[in-house]
Amino acid sequence: MRNAFAKAVNDLADDHSDIVLLAGDIGNRLFDEYKKNHPERFYNCGVAEAGMTGIAGGLAASGLHPITYTITPFNTVRCLEQIRLDICYPNYPAIIVGTGAGLSYAGLGATHHSMEDIGLMRMLPNMHVVCPGDAVEVRLAVRAAVELKRPVYIRLGKKGEPQVHSQIPDFTIGKGVILEHGTDVALLSVGNMLSVANEVSTRLRKFGISPCLVSLHTIKPLDDELLSQLFLDCKKVVVIEEHGLAGGAGSAILEWANAKGVDASKAVCFGVKDAFLTACGSQEEARCLLKLDADSIISSVQEYF
Amino acid sequence: MDEATQFGFANVNWNLISAELRVQVLELSHQAKAAHLASALSCIDILAVLYESILAFDPSDPNWPDRDRFILSKGHAAAALYAVLARQGVLDSSQLATYGKANSLLEEHPSPNLPGVEAATGSLGHGLPIANGIALASRIQKKSFRVFALLSDGECNEGSVWEAAMFAARHKLSNLCAIVDFNKWQATGRSQEVLALDPLADKWRAFGWAVEEVDGHDHRQLESKLLAKPGQLPRMFIAHTVKGKGISFMEDDNNWHYRVPTREEINIARVELGLA
Numbered sequence: 001m002r003n004a005f006a007k008a009v010n011d012l013a014d015d016h017s018d019i020v021l022l023a024g025d026i027g028n029r030l031f032d033e034y035k036k037n038h039p040e041r042f043y044n045c046g047v048a049e050a051g052m053t054g055i056a057g058g059l060a061a062s063g064l065h066p067i068t069y070t071i072t073p074f075n076t077v078r079c080l081e082q083i084r085l086d087i088c089y090p091n092y093p094a095i096i097v098g099t100g101a102g103l104s105y106a107g108l109g110a111t112h113h114s115m116e117d118i119g120l121m122r123m124l125p126n127m128h129v130v131c132p133g134d135a136v137e138v139r140l141a142v143r144a145a146v147e148l149k150r151p152v153y154i155r156l157g158k159k160g161e162p163q164v165h166s167q168i169p170d171f172t173i174g175k176g177v178i179l180e181h182g183t184d185v186a187l188l189s190v191g192n193m194l195s196v197a198n199e200v201s202t203r204l205r206k207f208g209i210s211p212c213l214v215s216l217h218t219i220k221p222l223d224d225e226l227l228s229q230l231f232l233d234c235k236k237v238v239v240i241e242e243h244g245l246a247g248g249a250g251s252a253i254l255e256w257a258n259a260k261g262v263d264a265s266k267a268v269c270f271g272v273k274d275a276f277l278t279a280c281g282s283q284e285e286a287r288c289l290l291k292l293d294a295d296s297i298i299s300s301v302q303e304y305f
Numbered sequence: 306m307d308e309a310t311q312f313g314f315a316n317v318n319w320n321l322i323s324a325e326l327r328v329q330v331l332e333l334s335h336q337a338k339a340a341h342l343a344s345a346l347s348c349i350d351i352l353a354v355l356y357e358s359i360l361a362f363d364p365s366d367p368n369w370p371d372r373d374r375f376i377l378s379k380g381h382a383a384a385a386l387y388a389v390l391a392r393q394g395v396l397d398s399s400q401l402a403t404y405g406k407a408n409s410l411l412e413e414h415p416s417p418n419l420p421g422v423e424a425a426t427g428s429l430g431h432g433l434p435i436a437n438g439i440a441l442a443s444r445i446q447k448k449s450f451r452v453f454a455l456l457s458d459g460e461c462n463e464g465s466v467w468e469a470a471m472f473a474a475r476h477k478l479s480n481l482c483a484i485v486d487f488n489k490w491q492a493t494g495r496s497q498e499v500l501a502l503d504p505l506a507d508k509w510r511a512f513g514w515a516v517e518e519v520d521g522h523d524h525r526q527l528e529s530k531l532l533a534k535p536g537q538l539p540r541m542f543i544a545h546t547v548k549g550k551g552i553s554f555m556e557d558d559n560n561w562h563y564r565v566p567t568r569e570e571i572n573i574a575r576v577e578l579g580l581a
Contacts, residue, residue, distance in 0.1 A: 020445065040445060043476075051434045051468030058438020058452075061423065063370065064445065066438070081428060082465070086435055089425045090417035 001157040001192070002030060002099045004135035008142040009067060010034040013041060016146055020059050022052050024070030026099075049079040053096075057086030060094045065146065071105070072098030072114035072155065080120055083151075088124045093149040095142075096121070097156060101131065101192050102242025103277070104158040106286035110276045114155075118190075119247020121153040122220040128173055131155040131191030131241075131249075133215040134164045140171035141217065148173055157192035164194045164215075176223045182210035185301060186230040189215050190241035190249040196287070197240050199294040200301070207298075209305050219249045222256050231262045236304050238268045242292060245271040268304070270297055319524035322353055322392075324578040327551045329388040329401075331571050337384075337405025339413050343549035343561035345385035347488040347521070348455060351544055352377075352389045354527040355453060364394040367420040371450050374423045374439050378432020379457035379486060380414040386422070387411055395421040430463025432456060433483060437469050440481040440539075451480045459491025462500050467512065473539040474513025482531070482540045483514075486521060488548040490559045506543045514541040521546035553577055 010033050013019040020041045021034060035042045045052035049070060056066035068075060075098045076083070087094045098117055105112035122129045130152060132141040138156060145152040152173070169177045176188070180201055187204075189197030194215050201213040212234060214226070230237055239250040250269030257264035272290055280286035287293045291300075326349050334342040355375055356362075362372040377386045387404060390396045396411075396419075403409035410419040414427025424435045436454040443450050460466060473481055487505060489496055496502050509516045519530050521544030530542060548562070549555030552574045566574070575581045 020441075043441070045472060046468070046475075048465075048468035048472070050430070050465040051437070051472055054431055054434020054465065054469065055438035055441065055472065057424070057431075058435040058440070059442050059445075060438070061435065062439050062442030062446070064442050082431065082434070085425050085428055085431055 001132065001135055001138045001161055002027070002159050004138040005097065005099070005142060005156055006030045006034065008139045010037060012143060012146050013038045016065065018063065018065040019146065020064050020066045022056055022066055022068045024049050024052050024068070024074060026070050049074050050082050053079040053082035054086050056094045057082070057090070057092060060087065060092035061090065065093050065149070067095040067097060069097045069099065071112060072100045072117055073112065076114070076117040076120055076153070084124050087151050088126045091126045092151060094151055095145045096153045098153070099156045099158060101155045101157050103283045103286045104192065106277070106280045106283045110278060113277060115244035115272050116247065117153070117155060118219055118241070118243050118249060119251065122252060124151070126151050127220065128152045128218070129155070129220040130173055130218050132217050133189060133191060133194030134161055136163060136165040136168060137171065137177070137215065137217055140168070144171055144173045155191050161192055162195040164198050174218045174221045174223060176226045177215040177217065178212065179215060180211065180213040182212040183233055184210040184235055184305065186212045186214060186234040186237040188237065188239045188249070188253070189213065190219065190239065190243065191217065193240045193242050193292070196292070196294050196297070200240070200297050203294065203298055204301065207302065209302070216249065219252055222252060227253065227256060228260070228262065231257065231266055235266070236268055236301070237266050238270065238301060240270045240292070240297060242287070243271050244274065245269055246274060268301070270300070317357060319353070322357065323350055323524070323551070324580050326353055326385070326388045326392065327578055328575060328580050329391070330384045331566055331574055333384040333387060333401070333404050335566050335568065335571055337413065338565050339384065339405055340563045340565065341381040341384070341413070342564070342566065343555055343559070344379065344457065345382040346550050346552065346555065347546040347548045348379065348382050348486040349385045349388070350522045350524055350550070351455060351484055351486065351527060352385050354524050354531065356389045356393050358528045359531045360453070361450070367395055371448060373450050374436075374452040376424045376426065376432040376436050376452065376454040377415060378426050378454050379429070379460055380426030383413055383415045386415060390421045429457070429460040430465040433466050433469035436481055436483065437472050437478060440473070440478040441476065443480050451482065454481070454483045456483060456485050457491070458485055458487045458489065458496040458502060458505065459499070461485065461502060461505065462491070470509065470512040470514065477537050478539045479535045479537055482535070482542070484542045484544050486546050487543050488546040490548045490562065492562055509541045509543070514539050516541045516543065518543045518545065520544070522550055551578060
């Protein structure tokens, strides 16, 4: 996903002379092409996320369109107040990009896990929260965020995630992408869980359950129309996210259901419980530990049918 | 045009301007029952010089893209900013009268929704990183506007200030000028006692800035230093000031960080300022 991001921002910067890319001393070589093409619009801000976000605020205040990039927890939790006051309060066009969503960097330890970013970002007024599901969606999300000209948080995985989309879908911030139609259970996949959700969907269908597979790439604003339809049509609405259950996409959908007066008991949330993950190996192994792997999700969902 | 006029020295009655602004700040504090009066009084002379003599801006068009920017990073001195903006005609007196009242855009810390305010400050340590971004934007856009940021000494406790200091030095942001209102106090004690702030000027020098120490209440000195052509480095003026400056019973008394003046106290202050 991060390679797709680097390519997208490089391409967009050709046509958008207001884009300025800021990096927090990561992405070695990742932005070589961008730096070659747009040397006056790339700044390594050092290991200084608060300072970087403030710079983004100042650039945006002066009519430019900054994009900040570093590892997810450092670009969200670390500099939360700068995002809140320097970007969201004045409602500036600025894009905060976190690489390493959820358990992407599982093996690096809890310092590098990101289980709170969706919750924190969606609490900020004016912020949009976008979690692309694969490299195809990353390219579309970056373009849409640049065109939106508002505060946007984009949550990336790392690299090498399976590409799920075989063709380019319609992509609008705030509108989910339906990959498969079904009537029994809605599978709402958030960001980098798309390949897992896709596997869950395929295998459930073999068991005679009809899933509606959705890449719910935007957590704020939620797709009110799509959610209303799915809660009406399906027996269960399953939310799959590599994020804490507290404050994440599932939490957002429960809040939405309550406010909307729809039957929130249809919702089933898969995410991470209220604990630091202190022992894990790879992302796949961590997902198994936390029952966020396809097998675990399938057996839980099957119990409802 | 003689040289004095050309460089803005002529015919400015700084004593009168300064006295009138101080009375305005006292009235605002009283009207809104707002704290941070002494913090506003310690920097009001710096703001007066910036807005009277230094900044290029258009009061009738606060968003003029080529304006020089001023960021009151010590946002708790908002009353000083409002008094100066009103004097310059950016705010009118009816707006000023709403300070601290229901639905007013004039809050006790500056709101980005108020014309003339460049950044939402009040949480300390935000202004200088934002100023970096503005200085960088001026360079990227090949413009010549400059950015000035006023920090408090207590604010230099914040790590983000020093993150910004390193960035500005690395990129030689010579169109950035910062000023520390060094009144030697922060909310609960002497700034040197709360954390080891001294030697403040040397710290900034060590961070790669062109640093000068000035008397933050000497208008003509401030004016001539700020008018001087910058070199290659970002500039820092450590302005020595007195908290509560100008009113004898407030000077260097940190109780006025939070106290609000009574009508009787304002009357005494007016006599002291020659505006009774």
